[in-house]
Amino acid sequence: MSVEGWTWLFVGITFALYIFIAWRSRVSTTEGFYVAGHGVPTVANGMAVAADWMSAASFISMAGLISFLGFDGAIYLMGWTGGYVLLALLLAPYLRKFGKYTVPDFVGDRYYSESARVVALIAAIFVSFTYVSGQMRGVGIVFSRYLNTSITVGVLVGMAIVFIYAVLGGMKGITWTQVAQYSVLIIAYLIPAWAIASTLTGTPIPQLGFGSVLDRLDGIQTELGFGPYTEPFNNMSMLNVLFVTIALMAGTAGLPHIIVRFYTVKTVRAARWSAGWALFFIALLYTTAPAVAAFARFNLLETTAGQNLEQVRAENDWMGAWEQTGLLAFDDLDGDGIIDYTPDEATNEMTVDPDIMVLANPAIAGLAAPVTGLVAAGGLAAALSTASGLLLVIGSSIGHDLYIRVLGRGETERERLLAGRIAIGFGVLGAGFFGINPPGFVSEVVAFAFGLAAASFFPIIVLGIFSKKTTKEGAIAGMSVGLAFTAIYIIMTASGLMALDPWFFGISAQGIGTVGMILNFIVTWTVSRMTPAPPDEIQHLVDNVRIPEVISAAKAAEALD
Amino acid sequence: MDEHIAEYWRKNVRLKVILLTIWGVVSLLLSILLVEQLNQVSLGGFPLGFWMAQQGSIFTFVILIFVYASTMDRYDAELEAKVNGDRASS
Numbered sequence: 001m002s003v004e005g006w007t008w009l010f011v012g013i014t015f016a017l018y019i020f021i022a023w024r025s026r027v028s029t030t031e032g033f034y035v036a037g038h039g040v041p042t043v044a045n046g047m048a049v050a051a052d053w054m055s056a057a058s059f060i061s062m063a064g065l066i067s068f069l070g071f072d073g074a075i076y077l078m079g080w081t082g083g084y085v086l087l088a089l090l091l092a093p094y095l096r097k098f099g100k101y102t103v104p105d106f107v108g109d110r111y112y113s114e115s116a117r118v119v120a121l122i123a124a125i126f127v128s129f130t131y132v133s134g135q136m137r138g139v140g141i142v143f144s145r146y147l148n149t150s151i152t153v154g155v156l157v158g159m160a161i162v163f164i165y166a167v168l169g170g171m172k173g174i175t176w177t178q179v180a181q182y183s184v185l186i187i188a189y190l191i192p193a194w195a196i197a198s199t200l201t202g203t204p205i206p207q208l209g210f211g212s213v214l215d216r217l218d219g220i221q222t223e224l225g226f227g228p229y230t231e232p233f234n235n236m237s238m239l240n241v242l243f244v245t246i247a248l249m250a251g252t253a254g255l256p257h258i259i260v261r262f263y264t265v266k267t268v269r270a271a272r273w274s275a276g277w278a279l280f281f282i283a284l285l286y287t288t289a290p291a292v293a294a295f296a297r298f299n300l301l302e303t304t305a306g307q308n309l310e311q312v313r314a315e316n317d318w319m320g321a322w323e324q325t326g327l328l329a330f331d332d333l334d335g336d337g338i339i340d341y342t343p344d345e346a347t348n349e350m351t352v353d354p355d356i357m358v359l360a361n362p363a364i365a366g367l368a369a370p371v372t373g374l375v376a377a378g379g380l381a382a383a384l385s386t387a388s389g390l391l392l393v394i395g396s397s398i399g400h401d402l403y404i405r406v407l408g409r410g411e412t413e414r415e416r417l418l419a420g421r422i423a424i425g426f427g428v429l430g431a432g433f434f435g436i437n438p439p440g441f442v443s444e445v446v447a448f449a450f451g452l453a454a455a456s457f458f459p460i461i462v463l464g465i466f467s468k469k470t471t472k473e474g475a476i477a478g479m480s481v482g483l484a485f486t487a488i489y490i491i492m493t494a495s496g497l498m499a500l501d502p503w504f505f506g507i508s509a510q511g512i513g514t515v516g517m518i519l520n521f522i523v524t525w526t527v528s529r530m531t532p533a534p535p536d537e538i539q540h541l542v543d544n545v546r547i548p549e550v551i552s553a554a555k556a557a558e559a560l561d
Numbered sequence: 562m563d564e565h566i567a568e569y570w571r572k573n574v575r576l577k578v579i580l581l582t583i584w585g586v587v588s589l590l591l592s593i594l595l596v597e598q599l600n601q602v603s604l605g606g607f608p609l610g611f612w613m614a615q616q617g618s619i620f621t622f623v624i625l626i627f628v629y630a631s632t633m634d635r636y637d638a639e640l641e642a643k644v645n646g647d648r649a650s651s
Contacts, residue, residue, distance in 0.1 A: 269637065
C-alpha cells in the first residue's frame with residue numbers, strides 16, 4: 001500500500017475512534033458539559049491535559065525550531081514545562097477547591113466584581129480564539145501535505161469532527177477523546193524517534209543517545225560558520241532567554257484551557273496528582289524533542305552540506321516531495337553543483353522549513369510507509385485535541401460566564417445546556433473561518449498569548465489565593481496595567497505598525513510578558529493596601545479554598561454545634 | 562481547629578517556598594544564568610549546562626510536582642487526624 005493509502009487508513013481509524021468515544025460519553029447536564037461532572041480519574045486527566053497542551057506547534061514545529069536554535073531552544077523546553085510546577089503548587093488545587101466551571105467564575109467571585117468577571121471573560125475569549133484558529137489551520141496543513149487535499153477541505157473535516165464530539169459530549173466527550181488523542185500522538189512521536197536514535201547512536205533511547213552526536217554536531221556547525229550547537233545565547237541574549245522562559249512559564253500556568261482541566265477531577269488531592277501525571281506525559285515528548293532536533297540537524301548537515309546536489313537528490317528520494325511543497329529548496333548560486341550551506345544569506349544555497357524536521361523524519365530514517373501515516377494521524381490528534389479544549393473555553397465563556405452569570409439568563413437546566421452547545425457550535429464556526437482565512441497577525445498573536453496570559457491572569461489568581469487582603473480595585477488595576485503595558489509594547493516593537501527596537505533593556509516582545517507580570521504583581525499588591533479590605537465572606541471564601549474538603553466539612557459541622 | 566488549620570497552611574507555604582526555590586535554581590540559575598560555567602563540565606557527551614537546560618530541568622519539574630503531591634497528602638492526613646482528635650475529646 002502507498003504512503004497515502006496508509007495515511008488515509010490511520011486517519012480514518014483514529015477519526016472513527018474519536019466519534020465512537022464521543023457517542024459513548026454524551027452528556028445531559030451542565031455539570032457534565034462544562035467539567036465532566038467532576039468525575040475524571042487522576043491519570044486520565046493527566047493524559048487529557050497533555051493532549052490539551054501539546055498542539056500542532058509542539059508536535060510538528062518544536063523540534064525543528066530547536067534544531068535551528070540549538071541551546072537557545074531551551075526557552076520552549078523549559079518555558080512550556082516549568083509552568084506546570086507553578087500550576088500544580090500555586091493554582092490547580094485551590095481552583096479545584098473553589099469548584100466552579102471557569103476562570104472568569106473564580107475571578108468574578110473572588111474579586112466580588114462584575115467588571116473583573118467581564119475583563120477575565122474577554123481575555124479568555126481573546127487568548128483562546130487566536131490560539132484555536134492556528135490549530136484549525138494546522139489540521140488543514142497536515143491534510144494538504146499528506147493527503148493532497150486543499151487546506152480548506154482539511155479545515156472543514158477538522159471542524160466536523162470537533163463539532164461532533166464537543167457539542168455532543170462537552171467536557172466529558174473532549175476529555176475521553178483527548179485521552180485517545182494523547183495515546184495516538186505520543187506513539188506517533190516516539191516510534192520514529194526510537195528508530196532514528198537506534199541507527200544514529202546504537203541506543204534506542206533518544207534521551208541517552210543524543211549526547212553522542214553533540215560533539216560532532218558542534219564540530220560541523222563551527223566548520224560551516226554557524227556557532228556550536230550547544231553554545232548558549234547564539235540567537236538571543238542571556239537576558240532575553242531568561243525573560244522569554246519566565247513569560248512562557250507563567251503564561252502556561254495562566255492559560256484558561258489548561259486551568260479548567262483541573263476542575264474536572266474528583267478532589268483537590270486528585271488535582272495535585274494529575275498535575276504531576278500531566279507533566280510526566282508531556283515530558284515524554286518534551287525530553288524526546290531536543291534529541292530529535294539534534295539528530296535531524298546532524299542528519300541534514302551530514303547529508304547535504306558540501307555535497308554534490310544531484311547526487312544528494314538521487315540518494316534521498318524523499319527530498320523530491322518536499323522540494324515540491326517549497327519547504328525545502330536548493331539554489332546553486334555559484335553554479336558549482338555543490339550545496340553551500342552557510343549562515344550568510346548572500347551565499348547560502350539551501351533553505352529548510354523547520355516543520356520538515358518532524359514531518360520528514362520517518363522518510364529520512366528509512367522507516368516504512370505505515371509510520372508516515374501514523375505521524376500524520378499524530379499531528380492531527382495534537383491539533384484536534386488542543387482545538388477542542390480551547391473551544392470549550394470559548395463555549396463556556398459565552399454560554400456560562402456571559403449568558404448566565406453576567407446577563408442572568410438560563411432559568412432551566414435545559415436552557416443552560418443548550419446555551420453551552422450553541423456557544424461551542426459558534427466557536428467551531430468562527431475557528432474554522434479563521435482557519436481558512438487566517439488573518440496575518442494570528443501567528444504573531446499566538447506566540448504573544450502567553451505573554452498576555454502571564455501579565456493578566458497569573459498574578460491576580462495567585463494573589464487572590466495567597467493574600468486575603470487583595471481587593472477588587474487592586475486586581476482590576478493590576479490586570480489593566482499588566483495587559484496594557486504588555487500589549488502596547490508588543491504592538492510597538494513586533495507589529496508592522498511601528499516596528500521600534502525593543503527599548504526596554506532590549507527585551508524582545510516574546511519576553512515582555514515577564515515585565516508585565518511583575519508590574520501586575522506590584523500594582524495589585526500596592527493598590528490592595530490602599531483600598532478597603534475585601535468583605536468578610538470573600539475572606540472566608542479564600543480561607544475555604546486553602547483547606548481540604550473533609551476539613552471544610554468538619555468546620556461546617558462545628559459551626560452547627 | 563483554627564490553629565491546626567493555620568499550622569497546616571504555614572507548612573504548606575514553607576513546602577512551596579522550598580520546592581519553588583529548587584525550581585528557580587535548576588531552571589533559571591543553572592540552566593540560564595550559569596550555563597556557560599556549567600558547560601565546562603561534560604556528562605556522557607553532554608555539556609552539563611546544555612543538558613540541564615534541555616533535559617535535567619524537565620526531569621526535575623516532574624519530580625518536584627510528585628514530591629509536592631505526596632507531601633501534601635501527608636499534611637492533609639495529619640490535619641484530619643488532629644481535627645478529628647479535637648472533636649472526639651470535646
